[in-house]
Structure formats: structure tokens, C-alpha cells
Amino acid sequence: MKTFTKNKLLIVSILVSMFYTSNLFSQDAKSIIFNDAKKAYQYAIDKRAEILSPSNFNNGLKYYEKANSAYESGNNLADIKEYLKEAFNYFQKSTKEIDVVEVLFSETLNARDDALDAEADTYEKELWEDAQNEFKDATQKYEQGNSDKAKEKGKKAYDLYRKAELAAIKSNLFNHARQLIAKAEDMKAEKYAPKTLAKAKKSLKDGQAALETERFDTDKPRMLAKNAEYEASHAIYLVNYIKKIDDKDKEIEDLILRGESYLTQIGDVTGISFKFDEGSSVVAEKISANVILLKDSIFKLSHKLNNCETTISNQIKQIAAMGSMQKEQIADASIKQQMLKDQIAYEEKVAKKFDEVFNMFDMNEANVFRQGNDIILRMTGFNFDIGSAEVKPENYPLLAKVQKAINIFSESKIVIQGHTDSRGGDSLNLTLSQKRADAVKAYLMANMPDYNQSNIASVGYGESKPIENNETKYGRSKNRRIDVVIKVKRVLDTANATRTNQ
Missing domain, CATH: 1.10.287 (Helix Hairpins)
Incomplete structure (x- = not known):
């Protein structure tokens, strides 16, 4: 009797567990199924694909919405996956050549950003809409392969954005x-x-x-x-x-003591005890040093978080793949399982290499982070003289580390990006940033004679991609920078190339 009761309780326990597990999977199912397409969509948004590749982006959005509607209606899973596949392909296609498009339309994009800053979309709506329509025509012409017409339309859009900006500034700024x-x-x-x-x-x-x-x-x-x-x-x-x-x-003493009390409040929050017998400037230096350490700590924690998210994503893919494999032929399932294992192993290998590069640089030399499949070396310790594109000897040690980082990812494409602050005209900044990127590329090529130099490219973005506020001296110094982008091969590209050779 006792044995029967125990068995009964065990069965009930298993049924309850299965209920909650199935409920959990049903809640997570959509996020797993939509994961790749959603990431591709977000990456396209981050790259401004809705502006720079509108046809492909809108097609991707159409299929993504179809998939979402079909899922909510409980339609066939195969149809949903097919919609998501189409959405993913269009989103990916929309971002594929955006780096080229950004260079082609860099001046127009700068003019557009400036018009937005002047709130031309609010104060000069008609001019703004005219500029938007002209720019949309320009990017669509480029998508259709008509570069000459695209440039012509882009120039018209540039003039309209500038006109809208000036009108908004005069009426509002x-x-x-x-x-x-x-x-x-x-x-x-x-x-x-x-x-x-x-x-x-x-x-x-x-x-x-x-x-x-x-x-x-x-x-x-x-x-x-x-x-x-x-x-x-x-x-x-x-x-x-x-x-x-x-x-x-x-009294004057009261004013000084009040100023010191404000700094003491900062010390209380950061856990530092301050003494004012040497004046407030010494305390301010200590606060600055502590803030730098905190930023360094935050950056390293972000790096660890990124690695954890990658690991979790791989595990989710593995679980999802195992679930779908149960319904497939054993041979097909075996191939897919092997491809998944290859992908996870490859991504783990990339993560280890990334860690190696990450630990190679101090924060005052470079910020190292991942952006999609790309690894960015943002060279915070690299400096040019104002208006100059000459690589100075003081930058050689940092460039030597960059060479080591590139060799770790020896099969990857490398893009040297030049950036400026917003001081000066757009055209001058674009030219200067290109010269600086070319100078760094030339230095690396001269010092890496055994590297496949066709894998290294350079591009100047001028002032179009600020990372800090151009209105402060500190912000402008950070915006004048060189970014080295390591475009890591995707595992599917590598696997397909291997199978083709076989």
C-alpha cells in the first residue's frame, strides 16, 4: 500500500514538473524561434538600414510582421520559419553594404543629422519632408545599382537638408x-x-x-x-x-567650506575620504582618478556580460535544434547537429581569441569590444596633431599591439576607420579622416609584410559617427579617433567554404 502511494506521488510529481516545463518552453518558444531574425532586425536598426537600404529593410520588416502574425494565429511552424528566414535574409542584405553607402552619402548623412539637431523636422516640416523624400530616392537608386543617379539625388538631398537646417536655426536656435x-x-x-x-x-x-x-x-x-x-x-x-x-x-570661509562640502558628498558616495588641507584641486584629481577606475571596471564587466550572453545564446540554439531534430530524418538531424557543434566550437574559439586581444590593451590605450561579428579596437591612446595625418613615433608601441591583435585573427578582413570631431566643415573633416585612416593603413602594411594586405582597407567617416558630446573639449578629443575593425568570419561562411573544397 505504501509502495503504491509512493508511486502515485511520484507520478503526480512528474506530471506537475512536465506541466511547468512545457509551460516554460511555450513561453520561451517565440523568443527562440524569432531570435536570429530579431537580432538581424536590431542590427539593421543600429546601422540605420531603414534610411540607407530602405527597400531591403522594408521587405525584411514585411516578412517579420508576417511571421509574427502567423505565430499569434497559431499557423504552421514551417511557414513561420520560412517567413523569418526571408526576414533575416532581407535584414542581412540591408546591412551588407552599409559601410559603402555611409561613405557614399556621408556628407548627406551629416547634413541630415545637423538638420535633426536644429529640429528642422519640427520647425521646417515641408523642407524636411522634401529632403527625406529626395534622400529615400537616392538610396533606392543605389539599391537598384544606379550609382550615378544615387549621387545626384544625394547631392539634392544634401542641399535640402542644409536649407531646412538653416531655416530652423534662424527661427529657433x-x-x-x-x-x-x-x-x-x-x-x-x-x-x-x-x-x-x-x-x-x-x-x-x-x-x-x-x-x-x-x-x-x-x-x-x-x-x-x-x-x-x-x-x-x-x-x-x-x-x-x-x-x-x-x-x-x-563670510568667505563659509563659501569655501560649502564648496568643500559638495566634494565631500561625492566622496561619501564613492567611498573615499577627502582632506582639504592641500586645497580642492587635489581632491578633484582623486575624484577623476576614481571615476576612471570605475569606468574601467564597468567596461570589463560589460565584456564578461557579453561573453555570458554569447554562451547562453549558443545553449538556446542547441536546445532549439535538438527539439526540431526529433521530427527530422536521422541523417539530416545528424548533419544539423554537427553543424551546430561546429558553430558553437567556432564561436568559443573566437571568444577565447577576443579575450586574448581584450587583455592585451590598457584602457588608456584602447577600448576593445564586440559589435555583432566585428571586434572593434577603439584606440583611445592614439593621437594626431590638429589638422595633421602624420603617424607620430609616440604611437608606434600602440600600433605594435594592434599588429599582434590583427595576427590573432589572421584570416579576417580589417577596416581602419578614421573619425574627426565636428569642428570645421564636413568636407574637410571627411578628407582629413580618410587621410588619417590611410596613414595608419600604410604604417601597418609597411610593418606587416607577410600579412595578406588585400585584407586591409581604410575608410574615413569625418564627423558622422561621434561617440561623445562634441560640445565639450573632452568629447571632441574622444571623437578624434582611429577605430580598427576586425571583421571576423561567420562560422557558416567557413563551414560552407570547407564543404565546397571537399
Whole structure:
């Protein structure tokens, strides 16, 4: 009797477990089935494929939505997978040549970004729509293989974006700065904060002048307008603060102690105890050093997280494949299982190589991270003189490490990318960034004579891909950079090539 009861309980336990397990898999099933297409979609969005390859992107979106609708309706799984396959292929096709398209339309893209910054899509809707339509025609012509017509349309779109930007700037950009300066004057900033108010007025005046005289560098008037807003707001704050001090009859010592208390608050949050017997500048240096260490720690944790996500993704693929293999012929299942094993082994091999490259560089030399199948070496410690494309001797040790990193991925394509900040005209920046990328490429080729040099390319993006705020000195210094992109082969490409040779 007891044995029967135990067996009964065991059966109930198994049934409950199966219920929850099947429920869990049903919840995860969609994410597993849609995973590859969803990643391809997100990558296409990140690469601005909806702008740069609209036909392919829209076709991918159409099939993705078809798959989603079919899944929600409980349709045949084979049909859903076929839709997702089509979506994946179109999304992948939309991103395949985007690097080329970005170079072809780099000036137009810069003009578009600038028009957006000036809120032309809000304040000059008609001009903005005209520019958008012209640019859409340009990218579609390129997709159709008509490069000459694409360039012609791209130039028209560029002119329209610039026209929309200028109109929006004139009607909008300086208004807020003028209002804040007027408010500061009403509050008697001339008496309480004359130097700060003067800065605001000068930035406004210089910005208006720059808009007329430096027509092809609208970044400068935009930055000056924002600086005028900041200085005017700063003047308003100072007026209020100084009036409070006058009312309470504060001593100079009280003001210094209050400033030190703000720094102490930062120390409390970061767990550092500060002493002010050597002044606030020493404390500020300690805070800066601690922030750098924290950023370094965050970057390394992100690296570990990326590796964990890759491992989990591989496991999910393996589980999904094993489930589908049960319904297939044993021979086909065996082939697919082997391909899956090859893929996971290959990706683990790439991950180990990536770790090796990651640990090769200090944070002050380069940021190393993965972006899709690409590995990026963002050379934070590489510097050019202003306006120059000459590789300086002080950069040689860093480039020696880059050579080692490239040799670790010896079969991969390498793209040297040049980037600038937003100071100067778009065309000049594009030319300078290309010269800098070419200079780094030439140096690597000269020092890697045994490397397959047809695998190394160079491209300049000018100011079109900032990674920091161009309105600060620090941000501009980070945007003036060289990125080395290692385009790691996909395992399917490698496997197909091997089978073809066999």
C-alpha cells in the first residue's frame, strides 16, 4: 500500500514538473524561434538600414510582421520559419553594404543629422519632408545599382537638408538664449554676475555671426547658441545665490567650506575620504582618478556580460535544434547537429581569441569590444596633431599591439576607420579622416609584410559617427579617433567554404 502511494506521488510529481516545463518552453518558444531574425532586425536598426537600404529593410520588416502574425494565429511552424528566414535574409542584405553607402552619402548623412539637431523636422516640416523624400530616392537608386543617379539625388538631398537646417536655426536656435539673457538682465545680472552675463552675450553674438559667415560649419553656431543658453542660466543661478549670501551676511570661509562640502558628498558616495588641507584641486584629481577606475571596471564587466550572453545564446540554439531534430530524418538531424557543434566550437574559439586581444590593451590605450561579428579596437591612446595625418613615433608601441591583435585573427578582413570631431566643415573633416585612416593603413602594411594586405582597407567617416558630446573639449578629443575593425568570419561562411573544397 505504501509502495503504491509512493508511486502515485511520484507520478503526480512528474506530471506537475512536465506541466511547468512545457509551460516554460511555450513561453520561451517565440523568443527562440524569432531570435536570429530579431537580432538581424536590431542590427539593421543600429546601422540605420531603414534610411540607407530602405527597400531591403522594408521587405525584411514585411516578412517579420508576417511571421509574427502567423505565430499569434497559431499557423504552421514551417511557414513561420520560412517567413523569418526571408526576414533575416532581407535584414542581412540591408546591412551588407552599409559601410559603402555611409561613405557614399556621408556628407548627406551629416547634413541630415545637423538638420535633426536644429529640429528642422519640427520647425521646417515641408523642407524636411522634401529632403527625406529626395534622400529615400537616392538610396533606392543605389539599391537598384544606379550609382550615378544615387549621387545626384544625394547631392539634392544634401542641399535640402542644409536649407531646412538653416531655416530652423534662424527661427529657433537662438530664441531660448535671447529669452534667458533678457531674464538675467531683468534680475540685474549686470550687477551681480557681470562676467558670466558677458560670456552669454558674447556667445550669442559670435553664434549669430558664425551662422552667416561660416555657412558650411553649422556645428559652431549651434554650440555657441547652447553655450549662450548655459551661461545665461548660470548667470541667473549666480544672481539668486549671491542675493542669498548678501541676505545672510556669509563670510568667505563659509563659501569655501560649502564648496568643500559638495566634494565631500561625492566622496561619501564613492567611498573615499577627502582632506582639504592641500586645497580642492587635489581632491578633484582623486575624484577623476576614481571615476576612471570605475569606468574601467564597468567596461570589463560589460565584456564578461557579453561573453555570458554569447554562451547562453549558443545553449538556446542547441536546445532549439535538438527539439526540431526529433521530427527530422536521422541523417539530416545528424548533419544539423554537427553543424551546430561546429558553430558553437567556432564561436568559443573566437571568444577565447577576443579575450586574448581584450587583455592585451590598457584602457588608456584602447577600448576593445564586440559589435555583432566585428571586434572593434577603439584606440583611445592614439593621437594626431590638429589638422595633421602624420603617424607620430609616440604611437608606434600602440600600433605594435594592434599588429599582434590583427595576427590573432589572421584570416579576417580589417577596416581602419578614421573619425574627426565636428569642428570645421564636413568636407574637410571627411578628407582629413580618410587621410588619417590611410596613414595608419600604410604604417601597418609597411610593418606587416607577410600579412595578406588585400585584407586591409581604410575608410574615413569625418564627423558622422561621434561617440561623445562634441560640445565639450573632452568629447571632441574622444571623437578624434582611429577605430580598427576586425571583421571576423561567420562560422557558416567557413563551414560552407570547407564543404565546397571537399
